[in-house]
Amino acid sequence: MAATLTDETLIQQALTGRQSAFAMLVKRYEKYVFTLALRFVRSREDAHEVAQDCFLRMFRYMADFRGDCKFTTWLYKIVYSTSLNHLRKKNPDILSLDDEQHPVRIKDEAAPDASRGLEINDRNAALQRAISMLSADDSGIITLFYLYEQSLDEICQIMDLSMSNAKTKLCRARQRLKTILDTQFVTEFKEF
Amino acid sequence: MEHTFLMTDDMLWDYADGLLSAADKARVESELLQNPEWQQRLRLIQAEKQELFSLPLETPGAGFADRVMSAWAAEHMQARAKAEGKDWIIRLIALVFVWFVLLPVVVMLVTALQVTPAAAPLVNLPELPNIPAAEWSRRLSNPAVTYSLLLGLVFVGLRFLDKYLQHRRLAHELGY
Numbered sequence: 479m480a481a482t483l484t485d486e487t488l489i490q491q492a493l494t495g496r497q498s499a500f501a502m503l504v505k506r507y508e509k510y511v512f513t514l515a516l517r518f519v520r521s522r523e524d525a526h527e528v529a530q531d532c533f534l535r536m537f538r539y540m541a542d543f544r545g546d547c548k549f550t551t552w553l554y555k556i557v558y559s560t561s562l563n564h565l566r567k568k569n570p571d572i573l574s575l576d577d578e579q580h581p582v583r584i585k586d587e588a589a590p591d592a593s594r595g596l597e598i599n600d601r602n603a604a605l606q607r608a609i610s611m612l613s614a615d616d617s618g619i620i621t622l623f624y625l626y627e628q629s630l631d632e633i634c635q636i637m638d639l640s641m642s643n644a645k646t647k648l649c650r651a652r653q654r655l656k657t658i659l660d661t662q663f664v665t666e667f668k669e670f
Numbered sequence: 671m672e673h674t675f676l677m678t679d680d681m682l683w684d685y686a687d688g689l690l691s692a693a694d695k696a697r698v699e700s701e702l703l704q705n706p707e708w709q710q711r712l713r714l715i716q717a718e719k720q721e722l723f724s725l726p727l728e729t730p731g732a733g734f735a736d737r738v739m740s741a742w743a744a745e746h747m748q749a750r751a752k753a754e755g756k757d758w759i760i761r762l763i764a765l766v767f768v769w770f771v772l773l774p775v776v777v778m779l780v781t782a783l784q785v786t787p788a789a790a791p792l793v794n795l796p797e798l799p800n801i802p803a804a805e806w807s808r809r810l811s812n813p814a815v816t817y818s819l820l821l822g823l824v825f826v827g828l829r830f831l832d833k834y835l836q837h838r839r840l841a842h843e844l845g846y
Contacts, residue, residue, distance in 0.1 A: 500742065504735045509727040516728050526730060533738045534745060606725055623687070624722035630689065645689060649680055 485549040489540055504533050510550070510626065511557055517610070517617040518561035532560045551632045554622060558636050561614075608658045616651035623648055677701045677708060686715045760835060764828045771824050775817040782814045 483502065491499035511532050516525035535556050543552055609617045622628045622636060634644050675697045684690050685698045702708050 497739070497743075501735065501739055504738050508730055508735055508738075512730040512734070513728040522731075525728075526734065529730060529734070530738050530741055534741060537742060601721060602725060605721060609725075620722070624719065625725050625727075627723070648687075648689075649684070652683060653680070 486545065489543060489549070492537065493540055500537060503536070507550075507553060508533075511553065514554060514557045514618065514621055514626070515561055517621050518558065518614045519564055520610075520614060524564060528557070528560050528564050531564070532557050535560060547635060548632065550626070551628065551635055554626065554628065555636045558618070565614075604663045605659075608655055608663055611658050611662070612651060612654055615647065616654055619644070619647050619651050620655060675701065677705075679711070682708065682712055682715055686712065686719055760832050764832065767828065768824070771821060775821050778817050779814045782812065 483499075485503070485506075488499045488503050488506075492503060508529070512525055512529045515528040515532065516522060519525050519528055532553070536553060539556070543549065609620055612620065619633060619637070622633050623630070628636065630641065630644050630648070633639065633648075634641055637644070639647065677698065681690070681694070681698060685695060690698060702712060
């Protein structure tokens with residue numbers, strides 16, 4: 479039954495104070511929000527904090543959601559800005575996730591060194607590791623475009639980018655992913 | 671001068687991702703028709719894209735949703751408590767207002783009860799039939815009833831005002 483309710487219906491119900499509707503939205507999107515937060519902040523502990531904060535902000539600003547864009551686009555925009563705020567709190571010098579002078583690899587739990595000798599036979603696991611080794615900005619855009627199937631236009635809204643900038647970033651992220659796969663996961667990805 | 675088109679891997683990725691302009695898309699398609707190697711490369715890219723699409727999502731720790739709900743409930747309660755904390759101002763205004771309305775009403779009630787009935791007429795008129803409308807009219811003309819009604823309306827009005835202000839404060843706290 480819960481699965482058949484649309485996001486819009488759940489939002490309306492949550493706005494009238496129905497706690498179960500809010501709980502359903504949290505359950506429906508917890509993995510998406512957590513995964514994206516993890517891509518940006520790079521630590522599971524911080525990602526839990528950010529993801530929780532995202533849901534609280536989602537509820538706080540829910541009444542402002544006018545349906546001009548997809549609910550997911552609006553939600554991922556919250557994840558992006560919350561992650562950025564979280565990183566800025568830790569390092570006030572960070573201006574954006576793409577700040578080359580201040581790389582955002584605060585903790586590298588999510589991006590262990592591929593040469594650690596871990597047995598990675600699964601291509602999925604290797605690909606995930608490779609994505610987590612990218613910069614926050616690169617892994618974020620790859621996740622949004624390929625995993626979450628957000629269009630480039632929607633990514634522009636989420637990450638406050640121009641269309642040409644988003645296109646360049648996606649292309650650059652793809653190239654960097656290829657480089658990591660070619661150099662660190664040669665056996666798993668011979669032809670990526 | 672004829673424009674030479676140079677096919678690259680990135681261009682093929684952009685083609686697969688649907689990011690090319692109509693002109694570039696047409697050029698890539700024409701190149702693909704002539705070159706089986708690029709066709710093979712496109713198939714690989716599509717397979718790789720499929721792998722990216724089907725990557726499993728990260729799972730948050732156990733009880734994450736419950737923690738979010740607890741935090742939400744706590745925030746909700748906090749906002750409510752904060753809103754209720756300021757209610758003393760409203761209550762004080764209501765008290766002062768009621769006091770100034772109540773006092774004249776009490777005075778009017780006491781005065782109305784002390785009024786002696788008018789002397790009975792000398793001629794005995796036949797008693798009027800008990801018409802409900804006439805009954806109500808007589809009752810409403812009593813100042814005690816009029817002021818009681820007024821008092822009741824003032825209470826209801828203040829209660830509505832109080833609820834409305836509470837709602838507005840709560841909405842403001844929750845960022846609606």
